[in-house]
Amino acid sequence: MAKKISNKTIDREFLxxxxxxxxxxxxxxxxxxTCAGACPMCNEMDVSPRRLIRLAQLGRAEEIEALxxxxxxxxxxxCQVLCPxxxxIPKIMEALxxxxxxxxxxxxxLADIPSETIKECPQIALVAAFRKFTS
Ligand code: SF4
Ligand code: SF4
Known part of the structure; x- marks a missing residue:
């Protein structure tokens, strides 16, 4: 079930x-x-891109980070090519x-990845993942 967006004070600084x-x-x-309808990853996401952007508009940083x-x-x-x-949107995701x-x-x-996964995973996938997921 989709998570409910609570109605708190808007944090404009975050936006x-x-x-x-x-x-x-x-x-x-x-x-x-439209973005949610176009997104091939929507079923894997805690909330759709549309809802994530609404949370961002409201400045809900902590809620966003938990997703x-x-x-x-x-x-x-x-999503980007269809957004009216x-x-x-990918740039917004990257900024988040x-x-x-x-x-x-x-x-x-790295320490949390099972060694079997590291052995089986193509190196290029690991490198791409570390670029995206690590600081
Ligand atoms: S770029 Fe847009 S459509 Fe593609 S996965 Fe990300 S949010 Fe979904
Ligand atoms: S305006 Fe763009 S970002 Fe907002 S819900 Fe529509 S498609 Fe998504």
């Missing part, structure tokens, strides 16, 4: 920081849901990841 890092006018999203959505995004750009507001990684907090820790 301003996110817009600065991503270069995107996140406040322009009018919640049409896997920006980490699961595959940067396929399907012209938002580059950077806000965590810049604190030297890794989403994936």
């Amino acid at each position: 301003e920081t996110l817009e600065k890092i991503s270069g995107q006018k996140v406040h322009m999203c009018f919640q049409c849901g 896997n959505t920006c980490w699961v995004c595959a940067a396929c750009h399907s 507001r012209g938002l580059d 990841r950077l806000l965590v990684l810049r604190r030297n907090e890794d989403f994936v820790k």
Whole structure:
């Protein structure tokens, strides 16, 4: 079941920081849901891209960080080409990841990956994963 977005005070500073890092006018999203409909990874995400962007508009940094959505995004750009507001959603996802990684907090820790997985996984996949998931 989709998580409910609570109605707390809006943290505008978070939204301003996110817009600065991503270069995107996140406040322009009018919640049409086109991105969620286009996203091939939506079923793997805690909340859809549309809901994540709504949380970002409301400045809910802590709630966003508890979700896997920006980490699961595959940067396929399907949402971006369809967004009626012209938002580059993968850039927003990347900025959300950077806000965590810049604190030297890794989403994936090498020590937590089973050695069997490391042996079986193609090196290029591991390198790509560390670029995306570690600071
Ligand atoms: S497609 Fe664009 S305007 Fe529509 S919900 Fe997604 S980000 Fe917002
Ligand atoms: S770029 Fe990310 S959020 Fe957008 S459709 Fe692709 S996987 Fe989904």
